[in-house]
Amino acid sequence: MKLQIQRQDGRTDTYEVPEYEGMTVLDALMWIREHHDPSLAFRFACRCANACKECIAVVDGKRQYTCTVAAVDEVEVAPLPNQPLLHDLAVDH
Amino acid sequence: MNRRDVTTDVLVIGAGAAGMYAAAEARRQGARVILLDKSMVGRGGATIMAQMTVAAAVGHAEDDSWQLHYADTLESGRGLNNEQLSALMCQDGPPRILESWERGVNWAQNGDKLDQVKAPGHSRKRCCYVGALQTGTGVVRGLKKELRRQEVESHDTTVVTDLIQDDQGAVVGAAALEVKEGVQVAFWAPSVILACGGLTELYARNSASVNMTGDAYALALGVQADLVDMEMVQFFPIANLAPRTIGLDPIMWDPFRYRLGGKLLNGEGEEFIERYAGVADEGTYTATRDVVTYGILKEVEEGRGSPAGGAWLDFTDLTREEIRDAFPAAYDRLLEQGIDVSERAVEVAPTAHYTIGGVRVDIDMRTNVPGLFAAGEAVGGQHGANRLSGNALTEAFVFGARAGEAAGGYAVKTVGGTPEPDATASAAMDEALATIAGVRGRNHDSDVFLPALRSRLKDIMWRNVGPFRDQDRLEVAREQIAEVREEFETRARVDQREAFNLEWQEWFELRGMLDVADLVRTAALARTDSRGAHQRDDFPQEDERLLANTVTRRTPEGSLDVRWEDVVTLDADPASWTPPPIDTDPRERTPR
Ligand SMILES: Cc1cc2nc3c(=O)[nH]c(=O)nc-3n(C[C@H](O)[C@H](O)[C@H](O)COP(=O)(O)OP(=O)(O)OC[C@H]3O[C@@H](n4cnc5c(N)ncnc54)[C@H](O)[C@@H]3O)c2cc1C
Numbered sequence: 148m149k150l151q152i153q154r155q156d157g158r159t160d161t162y163e164v165p166e167y168e169g170m171t172v173l174d175a176l177m178w179i180r181e182h183h184d185p186s187l188a189f190r191f192a193c194r195c196a197n198a199c200k201e202c203i204a205v206v207d208g209k210r211q212y213t214c215t216v217a218a219v220d221e222v223e224v225a226p227l228p229n230q231p232l233l234h235d236l237a238v239d240h
Numbered sequence: 241m242n243r244r245d246v247t248t249d250v251l252v253i254g255a256g257a258a259g260m261y262a263a264a265e266a267r268r269q270g271a272r273v274i275l276l277d278k279s280m281v282g283r284g285g286a287t288i289m290a291q292m293t294v295a296a297a298v299g300h301a302e303d304d305s306w307q308l309h310y311a312d313t314l315e316s317g318r319g320l321n322n323e324q325l326s327a328l329m330c331q332d333g334p335p336r337i338l339e340s341w342e343r344g345v346n347w348a349q350n351g352d353k354l355d356q357v358k359a360p361g362h363s364r365k366r367c368c369y370v371g372a373l374q375t376g377t378g379v380v381r382g383l384k385k386e387l388r389r390q391e392v393e394s395h396d397t398t399v400v401t402d403l404i405q406d407d408q409g410a411v412v413g414a415a416a417l418e419v420k421e422g423v424q425v426a427f428w429a430p431s432v433i434l435a436c437g438g439l440t441e442l443y444a445r446n447s448a449s450v451n452m453t454g455d456a457y458a459l460a461l462g463v464q465a466d467l468v469d470m471e472m473v474q475f476f477p478i479a480n481l482a483p484r485t486i487g488l489d490p491i492m493w494d495p496f497r498y499r500l501g502g503k504l505l506n507g508e509g510e511e512f513i514e515r516y517a518g519v520a521d522e523g524t525y526t527a528t529r530d531v532v533t534y535g536i537l538k539e540v541e542e543g544r545g546s547p548a549g550g551a552w553l554d555f556t557d558l559t560r561e562e563i564r565d566a567f568p569a570a571y572d573r574l575l576e577q578g579i580d581v582s583e584r585a586v587e588v589a590p591t592a593h594y595t596i597g598g599v600r601v602d603i604d605m606r607t608n609v610p611g612l613f614a615a616g617e618a619v620g621g622q623h624g625a626n627r628l629s630g631n632a633l634t635e636a637f638v639f640g641a642r643a644g645e646a647a648g649g650y651a652v653k654t655v656g657g658t659p660e661p662d663a664t665a666s667a668a669m670d671e672a673l674a675t676i677a678g679v680r681g682r683n684h685d686s687d688v689f690l691p692a693l694r695s696r697l698k699d700i701m702w703r704n705v706g707p708f709r710d711q712d713r714l715e716v717a718r719e720q721i722a723e724v725r726e727e728f729e730t731r732a733r734v735d736q737r738e739a740f741n742l743e744w745q746e747w748f749e750l751r752g753m754l755d756v757a758d759l760v761r762t763a764a765l766a767r768t769d770s771r772g773a774h775q776r777d778d779f780p781q782e783d784e785r786l787l788a789n790t791v792t793r794r795t796p797e798g799s800l801d802v803r804w805e806d807v808v809t810l811d812a813d814p815a816s817w818t819p820p821p822i823d824t825d826p827r828e829r830t831p832r
């Protein structure tokens with residue numbers, strides 16, 4: 148699948164991420180940190196229980212928890228617009 | 241260097257249920273309190289993820305007593321419980337549940353009483369819960385109200401890297417990195433409480449959050465605090481394996497089984513738990529967690545696993561309506577993902593779930609190091625060799641409250657404010673903050689990534705120091721952990737930026753995880769029998785001679801020293817036992 152990430156300073160990075168059944172956008176973001184760019188910043192804690200609510204971002208134009216959205220085909224991720232931006236997708240919320 | 245100094249009476253590290261409870265109680269002692277979390281307050285740890293129940297003999301659903309709860313807890317612990325801590329947990333659980341109810345935790349009710357249900361290993365209906373799978377969220381919401389009422393100052397996204405000791409060896413502060421802006425913070429406090437939760441993130445398969453990197457144990461090692469039974473890690477038997485679910489708790493099959501029964505089958509479609517538990521499972525779900533974990537992994541090892549390497553969990557004898565009536569939200573969510581559990585079985589497998597061992601404390605939650613307290617999952621001893629379901633949040637409330645009271649009293653009455661740090665402490669703080677500053681940008685053009693190194697370590701732990709252990713695997717782990725450490729020390733990449741630099745934090749997390757991996761491995765090697773959560777293939781029986789606790793401490797030279805200590809007994813009839821009043825005036829400030 149293809150993940151487009153809005154980075155710092157409005158730059159957009161695109162990554163090809165190998166898919167597996169059940170992979171979420173958060174899984175894809177974590178894969179990118181492990182294999183390509185560990186400097187990529189985003190918030191997350193519980194990873195799949197949807198309990199901590201830290202991973203919220205704008206996914207394909209909608210506010211969603213990245214750990215609940217399936218990573219298939221092409222997905223765009225951007226930080227929440229109305230919160231102080233810390234870095235990349237991480238905001239102070 | 242971008243440095244800030246902050247002074248308080250009580251510093252609480254970790255804002256789960258234990259830390260939040262501790263902070264509120266320390267405030268009640270008149271202490272100034274700072275509550276820190278490397279993630280977001282109340283959100284980053286295991287507490288918010290707990291979906292099931294909290295055990296306390298409130299006696300609202302049927303006749304119960306804390307002594308019965310205590311007897312169940314000891315039975316599950318297989319002779320290794322610190323009986324004083326177990327008794328404290330069971331005795332003080334009911335008043336804490338009622339108090340938290342008053343303070344704003346919206347426990348499920350039955351009329352004007354609490355609704356209490358039965359959970360595995362408990363002989364009575366004593367497990368409280370919030371809503372439909374809302375226990376953790378309900379607890380956090382309620383405890384946060386209390387923090388606001390007590391005006392507790394909290395700092396999020398702040399990771400503690402080192403504890404600071406004075407000339408006498410007392411802990412007098414902590415060095416931290418505020419990750420949002422990349423500030424090095426010197427926290428000074430005569431009382432410090434470790435409430436950092438467990439170490440499940442050391443394992444490739446785990447049910448808790450990414451933050452459970454075992455920091456409490458690494459910090460304790462750093463100041464020569466004692467750790468008890470670190471070989472005891474609880475593996476939860478039936479975490480979701482396949483098909484992968486999205487947005488659901490990996491261990492939600494537990495309440496499903498508890499309410500609905502269902503069948504646990506091996507790859508050949510046979511019920512197999514009887515072989516290990518000695519009693520048939522028959523949907524009554526009475527076998528304890530360690531037995532089920534062991535059973536599933538043994539079946540897999542002997543070639544009788546499910547396709548993805550676990551066991552089948554089968555509810556297909558039930559109708560769609562029966563399942564939906566019990567779990568409407570979860571059933572519909574599964575259905576949206578194409579999983580109809582009335583039609584198909586799912587695959588489940590063990591996962592690292594909870595840390596049974598931990599920082600060794602006395603009944604006032606004091607460690608052997610003056611000024612240092614601990615609470616919650618970070619503490620060891622109270623569950624012996626196996627934790628009963630529902631006892632973890634009870635422990636977080638009770639031990640959190642006790643630690644807060646003891647630490648508040650110690651800071652206000654014994655020490656009397658925040659003395660100026662002596663030369664030893666100042667120098668140690670300067671050094672710790674300089675290390676933090678020095679890590680930013682370290683090997684920034686290296687291609688050895690911290691998230692990848694961390695995954696490697698987690699695989700090593702899962703394969704060799706996981707639910708099954710033997711001497712060979714533990715020796716392999718020694719070498720492999722050392723290899724990861726070597727790469728970590730020489731080549732791990734850290735980004736250069738200051739703001740929200742995850743690698744900067746992860747460098748300290750992995751430093752601690754490597755130490756804690758060695759710690760668990762060393763204790764697991766020392767315990768040459770199988771008991772509860774600790775299963776040695778080369779020593780499959782319980783050995784009566786090892787009815788004692790492993791206590792590990794880092795020597796001043798840096799090696800790990802394991803000694804055996806007698807189990808702490810109650811030395812009283814539980815019928816008339818009450819916890820001793822908190823000793824807020826322990827005069828000796830020298831290390832014990
Ligand atoms: C999925 C799941 C379900 C569970 N269900 C139940 C249940 O139904 N009933 C039950 O009784 N128990 C349950 N448990 C266990 C229980 O949730 C935990 O044992 C308990 O919540 C631990 O509370 P705590 O306050 O000690 O730690 P946590 O809630 O884990 O909090 C520790 C906090 O410390 C922070 N921290 C760690 N290191 C540092 C550092 N260096 N600097 C700053 N902050 C730091 C972390 O970010 C975290 O927020 C469950 C656990 C899991 C994972």
Ligand code: FES
Pocket residue numbers: 173191192193194195196197198199200201202203212213214215
């Ligand atoms: S990572 Fe916790 S809700 Fe998404």
